[in-house]
Amino acid sequence: MRRSAPLTPPLLLVAHGTRNPAGPRVVERIADAAATRLRVPVHIAYVDVIGPTVDEALREVVGPVVALPAFLAAGYHVRTDLPEQLAASGREDVTVCAPLGPAPEITEALLGRLVAVGWQPRDRIVFAAAGSSDERALADVSTAARMLGRRVGQWLQPSYVTTAAPATADVCGPADFIVPYLLAPGLFHRRLADLPVSGVAEPIGAHPSVIDLIIRRYRLAVRGDVSAA
CATH class of the missing domain: 3.40.50.1400 (Rossmann fold)
Incomplete structure (x- = not known):
């Protein structure tokens, strides 16, 4: 047949x-x-x-x-x-x-971007997303932060560039590494790149x-x- x-x-x-x-x-x-x-x-x-x-x-x-x-x-x-x-x-x-997202593959991409910018396992990570007024979207962001946290052995709670709280600028410190939960570069990533931290990873991208x-x-x-x- x-x-x-x-x-x-x-x-x-x-x-x-x-x-x-x-x-x-x-x-x-x-x-x-x-x-x-x-x-x-x-x-x-x-x-x-x-x-x-x-x-x-x-x-x-x-x-x-x-x-x-x-x-x-x-x-x-x-x-x-x-x-x-x-x-x-x-x-x-x-x-x-x-x-x-959220998905295990996105977690691996986030980790790869962090390593590329010089993050080491002893360094504190600040998880930064764009922000939303949609509770279900915020729940997905929280899930993504937990997934990365489990992967790196840190308790990660999301912060936001705009709209939602807490603001990334209010929770990051000079020794921190920011991992942007962003697909592509733009205004939000530029705002994160201007923060006084040890490193800001690139967007997830391709x-x-x-x-x-x-x-x-x-x-x-x-x-x-x-x-x-």
């Missing part, structure tokens, strides 16, 4: 969007690396600020699509913006993965562990282990 070819739908990476050109460049690097590993087309869309929008990106794709929210927590954009934009597109063949996570999320979606939008 002749077997049918495996289903290999394209991937749509959905990010927030920023006018800072460094942000889209990071998303593009992630998309390129994922496409190389998966050997499927990887498209990009943004839920805010810049285009292409989700609807515009989906117009370029025929047939089933796997959409992966490139967010580190399931906040408003993941739970409200993206579903509304998918509904407005009229597409019923889009399977949505869980967002990037770390190899992030690509591993995208591969895992995609394969789960293709196997039908997540819900269709």
Whole structure:
């Protein structure tokens, strides 16, 4: 009996969007690396600020699509913006993965960024996220901090650049290393880089562990282990 070819739908990476050109460049690097590993087309869309929008990106794709929210927590954009934009597109063949974080692969990426900036196991870490007014997003950030804390043997509680408390600037000291829970560089990372500390890690970016996570999320979606939008 002749077997049918495996289903290999394209991937749509959905990010927030920023006018800072460094942000889209990071998303593009992630998309390129994922496409190389998966050997499927990887498209990009943004839920805010810049285009292409989700609807515009989906117009370029025929047939089933796997959409992966490139967010580190399931906040408003993941739970409200993206579903509304998918509904407005009229597409019923889009399977949505869980967002990037929190996840073990993100923990490994954070640790890798810390080591690269000179952190040693004896050094205190300050976990810094963008901030949100969404309680579920803050819960995800707390989970991510605990996961990294277990990995490095420290009790880590999140701090925030804006919106939520405590502020990173209020809890960091000269001997500390800041690990930004940020996907891409921009205003928030620049604010952290200006703080008087021993080191500030780079954003997570296109770390190899992030690509591993995208591969895992995609394969789960293709196997039908997540819900269709």
